[in-house]
Amino acid sequence: xxxxxxxxxxxxxxxxxxxxxxxxxxxxxxxxxxxxxxxxxxxxxxxxxxxxxxxxxxxxxxxxxxxxxxxxxxxxxxxxxxxxxxxxxxxxxxxxxxxxxxxxxxxxxxxxxxxxxxxxxxxxxxxxxxxxxxxxxxxxxxxxxxxxxxxxxxxxxxxxxxx
Amino acid sequence: xxxxxxxxxxxxxxxxxxxxxxxxxxxxxxxxxxxxxxxxxxxxxxxxxxxxxxxxxxxxxxxxxxxxxxxxxxxxxxxxxxxxxxxxxxxxxxxxxxxxxxxxxxxxxxxxxxxxxxxxxxxxxxxxxxxxxxxxxxxxxxxxxxxxxxxxxxxxxxxxxxxxxxxxxxxxxxxxxxxxxxxxxxxxxxxxxx
Numbered sequence: 001x002x003x004x005x006x007x008x009x010x011x012x013x014x015x016x017x018x019x020x021x022x023x024x025x026x027x028x029x030x031x032x033x034x035x036x037x038x039x040x041x042x043x044x045x046x047x048x049x050x051x052x053x054x055x056x057x058x059x060x061x062x063x064x065x066x067x068x069x070x071x072x073x074x075x076x077x078x079x080x081x082x083x084x085x086x087x088x089x090x091x092x093x094x095x096x097x098x099x100x101x102x103x104x105x106x107x108x109x110x111x112x113x114x115x116x117x118x119x120x121x122x123x124x125x126x127x128x129x130x131x132x133x134x135x136x137x138x139x140x141x142x143x144x145x146x147x148x149x150x151x152x153x154x155x156x157x158x159x160x161x162x163x
Numbered sequence: 164x165x166x167x168x169x170x171x172x173x174x175x176x177x178x179x180x181x182x183x184x185x186x187x188x189x190x191x192x193x194x195x196x197x198x199x200x201x202x203x204x205x206x207x208x209x210x211x212x213x214x215x216x217x218x219x220x221x222x223x224x225x226x227x228x229x230x231x232x233x234x235x236x237x238x239x240x241x242x243x244x245x246x247x248x249x250x251x252x253x254x255x256x257x258x259x260x261x262x263x264x265x266x267x268x269x270x271x272x273x274x275x276x277x278x279x280x281x282x283x284x285x286x287x288x289x290x291x292x293x294x295x296x297x298x299x300x301x302x303x304x305x306x307x308x309x310x311x312x313x314x315x316x317x318x319x320x321x322x323x324x325x326x327x328x329x330x331x332x333x334x335x336x337x338x339x340x341x342x343x344x345x346x347x348x349x350x351x352x353x354x355x356x357x
Contacts, residue, residue, distance in 0.1 A: 005165045005357075013170030038258030039222075039238065040166045040175045054205045054224045058238065062210075062219060065254040150167070150174070153230060153355040161227045161235065161351075162344050 006099075007137050008042060012129065016043035019125045027118035028110035030089065033103040034096070034126065037061055042100065056103070060093060064101050083112065094119060097127035099134065164258040165354055173234040176350050177258055178343075181283050182265035183275035184216070184244035187304040190333035191265060192221050192241055195343060198336065199225055217243040220255050227347065237347060244279065253286045261298035261350040262287075263342055265333075266321050268303050268311035276321055298349030299326045302342045307332045 016034055024032045024045040031046035033053065039061035041053050063082065071079045082093040092104040092115050102123065104115050166175040180188040189209065196207040205224035212218045221241040226234060242252040256262075264283065266276045284294050303317050318328055327345040331338030 005167065008166070008168045008170060010170045013168070036164075036166060036258075038164055038166070038177055040168075042168075052206055054238075055208055055222070058222045058224075059208065062222075062254070065257060066219070066251075069250050069254060150231070150354050151357075153351060155352075157230050158348055158351045161230060161347070 005137065006036060006133065007140070008133065012133050013043055015129050016126065017045060019122050019129070020045035023104070023118055023122040027104060027106065027115045029104045029106040029115065031103075031105045033057065033060075033105075035061060035101050035103065037064065037095075037099055037101060046105075060091075060101055060103050064093065064095060081116075092116070092119065094123065096123050097130035100126070100130050102126065165260055165350075167233070171234075172232060173236055174230075174354075175236045175238060176260040176347075176354075177238045177240065178261045178263065178346055178350065179256055179259045180239065180241040180263045180265055181252070181256075181279065182244055182304075183267055183272060183279040184246070186244055186265045186267040186272070186276075186279075187331070187333040188241040188244060188265045189217055189221050191263070191302070191304075191331075191339050191342070192223050192239055194333060194336045194339045195225065195239065196223050198340070203227070216245065217241055218248075219243065219251050230351070235347075235351075237350075239343075246278075249282065249286070252282070253289060256286050256290055256292075259287075259290070259292070259297065260353075261300075261346045263300050263302055263346050264321075265302045265304050265331075266317060268305045268317060269308055270310055270312050273312065273320065280321065280323075294323055298346060298353045299323070300342055300346040300349065301326050301328045302331050302338060303328065304331045304333050304338075306330045306337070307335070 020032045020043055031048050033044045034042045035057040036042060039058040041057040067079050067082055080095050084091040089105055089107050094102050096102050104119060106115055180191055182188050203226045208222040210219040223239045226236050240255050242255050301322055305311060314330060322328060329338040329342045333339055
């Protein structure tokens with residue numbers, strides 16, 4: 001594989017969640033999501049029970065990927081911030097640490113200026129955590145050479161999925 | 164890029180259905196969606212043109228069950244098959260864990276099949292993958308059409324290595340789940356062997 005696999009431990013998730021919860025509160029946002037560039041959700045804050053996080057993550061990642069394509073066409077390295085304004089809800093998207101995407105959904109109780117300000121601070125913290133996870137995953141891969149515990153998967157385990 | 168989430172005890176993999184335009188990639192995904200129980204699937208997202216041609220991608224998340232205590236979640240994507248949507252195809256292959264190539268069995272589409280495999284190889288290469296390393300399954304779709312080329316001829320022209328080959332009639336579901344199972348199995352075996 002060209003890209004190292006991402007392994008998210010509970011401690012990583014807790015660190016992400018702490019930052020996202022603070023951001024959600026400070027920015028007066030409705031929901032905050034962190035997803036990876038392939039469209040997988042890593043962590044969230046706010047009451048997301050009424051949303052479909054999986055679809056949101058996939059479409060946001062597609063949106064960022066398409067915007068990256070646009071940037072390259074124009075000779076830019078990237079457009080790091082995307083903003084979608086709706087009648088009630090707005091979506092602020094930015095790339096964090098080159099590998100992850102931060103989504104902030106907010107309504108009239110907040111403002112773009114406040115969100116931008118708070119996101120900037122949170123982004124630095126999140127980028128640090130992403131860096132730690134990436135470094136650890138690469139070191140583990142180099143040391144163990146596999147993705148434990150999946151190295152232990154048997155053919156029977158796989159067949160059982162389809163039974 | 165497989166994503167293992169120890170916090171949620173789940174493993175997420177990305178499978179991309181690739182192939183020439185109007186070959187039946189979206190129909191495969193649609194059939195899987197229709198036949199999968201509500202609790203095991205998410206929403207089917209189709210970003211299509213007004214004429215129902217895939218514009219950017221179709222997306223369907225499904226859950227197959229648990230393995231070693233981890234829920235297995237597969238994110239199925241299709242690419243737009245039309246030649247001029249190459250930029251979209253490149254983007255969607257990012258982080259792919261397994262590929263299904265949906266070939267159109269009709270004689271008139273043979274050149275399109277060959278060109279699409281060549282295009283797949285090029286686009287995988289741009290992400291640092293090779294066709295030989297990525298888990299890969301070949302599906303020969305539209306086997307019910309009178310203009311379908313004999314299976315042996317298609318295999319001879321399109322099969323690359325020892326990848327599993329399935330005959331399919333996607334609207335009727337023939338071969339659809341067999342293809343999905345084969346690619347899922349290849350992805351998990353690849354994960355195990357890495």
